[in-house]
Amino acid sequence: MKKILKWVGIILGGVFSLVIVVGVLFPVQTTIRNEAVAAASEVPPARAAQDKSLSSDFAASLSSASEMPESDHLDVTPVEYERRFNDIMLSMNKPYRIKVKSTRIDGATDARGFNIALNDHLQVMGVVDSKSGKVMSVLLMGATDGTKRSVSDIGYAATAALGAATPNGSASTITPEIEALIHAHVAEPNEVARRKFNGVKLMMTITDASVMFAAEPD
Numbered sequence: 001m002k003k004i005l006k007w008v009g010i011i012l013g014g015v016f017s018l019v020i021v022v023g024v025l026f027p028v029q030t031t032i033r034n035e036a037v038a039a040a041s042e043v044p045p046a047r048a049a050q051d052k053s054l055s056s057d058f059a060a061s062l063s064s065a066s067e068m069p070e071s072d073h074l075d076v077t078p079v080e081y082e083r084r085f086n087d088i089m090l091s092m093n094k095p096y097r098i099k100v101k102s103t104r105i106d107g108a109t110d111a112r113g114f115n116i117a118l119n120d121h122l123q124v125m126g127v128v129d130s131k132s133g134k135v136m137s138v139l140l141m142g143a144t145d146g147t148k149r150s151v152s153d154i155g156y157a158a159t160a161a162l163g164a165a166t167p168n169g170s171a172s173t174i175t176p177e178i179e180a181l182i183h184a185h186v187a188e189p190n191e192v193a194r195r196k197f198n199g200v201k202l203m204m205t206i207t208d209a210s211v212m213f214a215a216e217p218d
Contacts (some may be wrong), residue, residue, distance in 0.1 A: 034102075072217050073134035074165050074200065077113065078102055081135050081215035083128070084164035093172050094156045102128045111136065120148055120158045137216035140163050143209065158213040166200045177202055178213070 076084065083101040089096050096119075102112035110131060116124045126138040140161040142154035158178055163169035177197045179205040184193035195202040198218050203214040 001090045023025045045210055073132055073136045074138075074215065074217055075167060076130055076135050077167060078126075078135060081138070081164050084169065085124075085160045088160040088163045088169070088171050091157070092156055092159065094153075094155065094160075096122070096153075096160070098124060100126070102126075118157060120154075121145055122153060124161055126159070135165070138162075138214065142208045142213075143211070154211055158211075162202055162215050163214055166198045166202075168198065178204070181213070 004169070005054055020116075028177055033117065047074045074081075082098055091215040098116045099120070100116070102114045105113050110129065112128045112130055114124075114126050114128065121143045123141045124138065125141070127136045128134070129136050137162055140158050142157055144150040144154070145202050155178070160172050162178065163171060163174035165175065174197075177195050181193045181195055181202060185191075185204055185206065189206075191205075193204045199218050201216050201218045203212075203216075205212050
């Protein structure tokens with residue numbers, strides 16, 4: 001199982017090497033107070049050194065699969081996750097859709113992975129337990145191209161990615177949780193924000209390269 005964590009780290013390293021710019025966070029679907037958005041959008045130069053370490057901590061938090069029991073996973077198969085994600089996007093009248101096709105992780109016999117690009121700035125990644133066929137964890141990584149649309153797209157993608165990972169997840173039920181994650185990050189900008197919702201651990205952080213949201217079993 002330790003090789004799953006290594007695989008996630010390899011993906012994160014590749015994404016961080018892209019030349020992308022972090023902008024502000026987003027109004028997800030309901031209201032997020034302006035001061036919270038403004039505070040969350042700022043990445044002071046003094047944090048640059050901390051962000052690299054923080055992203056590594058986030059990767060470890062996302063896929064601490066080496067410490068999980070073999071049966072520990074989200075209660076959703078890749079097919080179900082795909083359907084839930086697309087249904088949530090449809091409910092928000094947004095164009096992004098995914099097709100989950102898990103592939104072999106080099107050196108791993110007990111897990112497979114998927115990595116889906118929604119566009120040049122948004123990626124959905126996940127780890128799938130080979131034994132149960134259930135998704136173990138998912139990660140959304142987003143950055144902006146400087147436009148307001150790309151900023152809001154991060155919010156919509158996070159809503160779908162986390163909503164699809166939670167039982168009975170929908171745009172309306174997951175939006176308050178995402179808002180709470182943002183406010184938690186504003187309060188403790190050097191820590192990974194965490195929430196528990198319907199038996200799923202939700203996480204969020206901002207680095208000098210991207211905004212990241214993740215879901216894994218509680």
